[in-house]
Amino acid sequence: MNYKSTRGKAPDLGIEEAIIKGIASDGGLYVPERFPRIEKSWDELSKLGYKDLAFEVLKPYFESFTGDELRACIDGAYDGKFEAEDIVPVVKAGGAWYLELYHGRTAAFKDMALSMLPYLLTTSMKKTGEKKTVVILVSTSGDTGMAALKGFEDVPGTKIIVFFPDGGVSAVQEKQMRTATGSNVSVLAIRGNFDDAQTTQKKILNDAEFGKEMAGLGFSFTAANSMNIGRLLPQIVYYVWGYVRLVGRGEIKAGDPVNICVPSGNFGNILAGYYAYRMGVPVNRFICASNKNKVLTDFFASGRYDADRPLYQTNAPSMDIIVSSNLERLLYHLEGDPSAVAGYMSRLDGERKYSVSEKTAEGLRLFDGGFATEEEIVEFIGDLYAREHYLVDTHTAVAGKVLSDYRKRTGDETPALIASTASPYKFAQTVAGAIGLPGSGDPFKAFGDLCAATGVPVPGALRGLSERKILHGDTIDKEDMKQRVREILTGKK
Ligand SMILES: *Cc1c(COP(=O)(O)O)cnc(C)c1O
Numbered sequence: 192m193n194y195k196s197t198r199g200k201a202p203d204l205g206i207e208e209a210i211i212k213g214i215a216s217d218g219g220l221y222v223p224e225r226f227p228r229i230e231k232s233w234d235e236l237s238k239l240g241y242k243d244l245a246f247e248v249l250k251p252y253f254e255s256f257t258g259d260e261l262r263a264c265i266d267g268a269y270d271g272k273f274e275a276e277d278i279v280p281v282v283k284a285g286g287a288w289y290l291e292l293y294h295g296r297t298a299a300f301k302d303m304a305l306s307m308l309p310y311l312l313t314t315s316m317k318k319t320g321e322k323k324t325v326v327i328l329v330s331t332s333g334d335t336g337m338a339a340l341k342g343f344e345d346v347p348g349t350k351i352i353v354f355f356p357d358g359g360v361s362a363v364q365e366k367q368m369r370t371a372t373g374s375n376v377s378v379l380a381i382r383g384n385f386d387d388a389q390t391t392q393k394k395i396l397n398d399a400e401f402g403k404e405m406a407g408l409g410f411s412f413t414a415a416n417s418m419n420i421g422r423l424l425p426q427i428v429y430y431v432w433g434y435v436r437l438v439g440r441g442e443i444k445a446g447d448p449v450n451i452c453v454p455s456g457n458f459g460n461i462l463a464g465y466y467a468y469r470m471g472v473p474v475n476r477f478i479c480a481s482n483k484n485k486v487l488t489d490f491f492a493s494g495r496y497d498a499d500r501p502l503y504q505t506n507a508p509s510m511d512i513i514v515s516s517n518l519e520r521l522l523y524h525l526e527g528d529p530s531a532v533a534g535y536m537s538r539l540d541g542e543r544k545y546s547v548s549e550k551t552a553e554g555l556r557l558f559d560g561g562f563a564t565e566e567e568i569v570e571f572i573g574d575l576y577a578r579e580h581y582l583v584d585t586h587t588a589v590a591g592k593v594l595s596d597y598r599k600r601t602g603d604e605t606p607a608l609i610a611s612t613a614s615p616y617k618f619a620q621t622v623a624g625a626i627g628l629p630g631s632g633d634p635f636k637a638f639g640d641l642c643a644a645t646g647v648p649v650p651g652a653l654r655g656l657s658e659r660k661i662l663h664g665d666t667i668d669k670e671d672m673k674q675r676v677r678e679i680l681t682g683k684k
Contacts, residue, residue, distance in 0.1 A: 192254045194221040197519050199529025207315035210421035213414035221420040226469035227251035237439030241278040245428045252424050268307035279429050281436040284581035289611040290433045298614035298652040301338035304425040309346045311421045323411040327351040330388035333360040333509045337367040339415045344373035352377045354388045357666045362634040370659035377679050378663035384502050387669045417459025426463030433608045434472050448475035450607040452594040454586040455479045456510035458517035475605045480593035481562040482507045491560035494552040499543035506565050506621045507585040525554035561593035572625035584613040614650050
């Protein structure tokens with residue numbers, strides 16, 4: 192299995208090199224050259240635990256890993272690192288099934304892949320004989336940063352540098368990152384928004400001269416964002432898992448289609464669902480849910496991507512994104528022509544917009560889009576809790592609301608899975624307010640209030656957070672990101 196760049200101007204790579212490089216030298220993203228079919232029956236797969244299922248799903252993508260190597264990566268990722276016994280509980284509430292992806296060490300779905308990426312990366316380094324220290328650059332809208340910091344904490348042969356938009360993440364997310372421990376971690380707040388951080392990070396990764404300078408000092412860069420294929424692949428597993436749980440419990444018959452609704456930002460999570468579909472999971476429709484930053488909703492309605500708009504900061508901050516990087520991969524799979532994808536991306540860079548071809552527009556019909564305002568998010572959380580005593584976070588509420596709108600608009604009642612992407616405690620103040628608890632300026636007080644009122648335990652990942660010491664207090668301009676990376680790596684000002 193080789194991996195190709197979406198823009199067609201970089202050499203094909205094996206999985207190890209694709210993971211080590213992060214993004215392709217032509218600015219594209221790596222994609223598998225084909226989609227392996229899932230061969231075992233749904234009934235058979237429904238009898239497997241999460242880790243065994245992960246092995247079945249991932250094996251064909253990691254052809255050059257031995258079975259033992261891949262198993263060690265899966266064990267390393269999930270053993271003792273998730274609070275839910277079956278890793279991803281699938282819970283029915285309000286007429287949909289919630290895939291609870293947030294029981295890992297930072298209480299958001301990013302843990303599903305970022306707990307595995309360090310193992311995939313270090314195994315890849317061993318296999319390719321990479322001797323340099325791999326520097327993982329991460330720009331984050333909130334949850335990726337902490338999940339990456341936790342995943343890479345003190346992993347030998349790696350350093351990790353995280354950038355987050357100052358004021359653009361929740362109080363809990365900021366506290367998590369600014370208190371992150373580990374001898375190989377750095378965290379910097381950026382004056383700017385997520386797109387500023389991500390765009391500058393991509394430029395640093397593609398800066399050949401800077402890369403050479405750092406290589407001379409024994410460092411090579413990679414990305415741990417969902418731009419890295421090693422992030423995307425582990426995410427396929429939970430869509431297969433969600434499907435076979437429904438089969439296993441007799442909620443649907445093997446082979447029956449489902450709808451999948453995902454709260455989307457960088458489009459990585461929902462794209463992993465699409466990969467599961469290409470591997471054979473019967474999906475009737477993907478519903479891409481956005482907050483007020485509804486660039487994807489408009490895209491799926493019109494086939495026109497228009498990034499020329501303001502970015503709003505919302506109560507679902509991990510989705511406050513205008514340029515959704517992983518859409519590039521979907522365009523590649525639908526278009527089948529890397530030069531067309533390169534054209535779209537260069538128009539996006541220049542004019543901030545592009546329209547897709549008829550062929551791609553045809554493929555996009557598998558997707559529907561919708562968005563929820565901040566008020567609708569709060570209302571949805573309150574309603575669902577009042578009716579079912581089930582608590583969801585603000586991002587998951589976006590998906591819940593958009594799915595409900597979709598059903599009303601289309602009459603399509605196909606059984607639906609919702610990707611539940613964060614613990615309600617990560618956005619405790621908004622969630623507490625939504626279920627009618629008195630407001631509090633202090634997110635950590637909201638933990639106690641929420642727990643007392645609902646009986647939902649505070650996740651281990653967040654307990655004791657308020658007492659942790661700030662270790663990373665800096666806030667910098669985006670123009671200074673490259674220089675700061677240099678200083679961190681050389682230890683010189
Ligand atoms: C990252 C994140 C999202 C968006 O996922 P993408 O893969 O970027 O589309 C949604 N919800 C939460 C809680 C997240 O952390």
